[in-house]
Amino acid sequence: MRLIGNILWFILGGIWLGLSWFLLGLLLCITVVGIPLGLQCFKAASLTFTPFGKEVTVKFDAHPIANILWALLVGWEMALGYLVSGVISCITLIGIPFGLQAFKMMKLAFLPFGAQIKETA
Numbered sequence: 001m002r003l004i005g006n007i008l009w010f011i012l013g014g015i016w017l018g019l020s021w022f023l024l025g026l027l028l029c030i031t032v033v034g035i036p037l038g039l040q041c042f043k044a045a046s047l048t049f050t051p052f053g054k055e056v057t058v059k060f061d062a063h064p065i066a067n068i069l070w071a072l073l074v075g076w077e078m079a080l081g082y083l084v085s086g087v088i089s090c091i092t093l094i095g096i097p098f099g100l101q102a103f104k105m106m107k108l109a110f111l112p113f114g115a116q117i118k119e120t121a
Contacts, residue, residue: 005052021045040112051101055120062114075110082106
């Protein structure tokens, strides 16, 4: 299921979403101040290209100030977008696995600093 899910996800929009995260990361890494933000975008891009078979663990206390600033400035908007797309995907039976992946990415988009992406068995 993981391979088929990742292939379908990649073809049906994961490539564009992952590329947008990657390009945003490149844009942010142009300045010295934006490098930490750009690295978090690269983390989100790696999850967005192939989300099936991965798990996100959020550690808020690793970087609380950075997470609060991110969440207030851009994180809540991105998390809301993932929430809406996840709910819309879960309306149909076929879309439930894709909706669950959107909820997974919502956690990372809201609090990326200190979050880890791990492969599941």
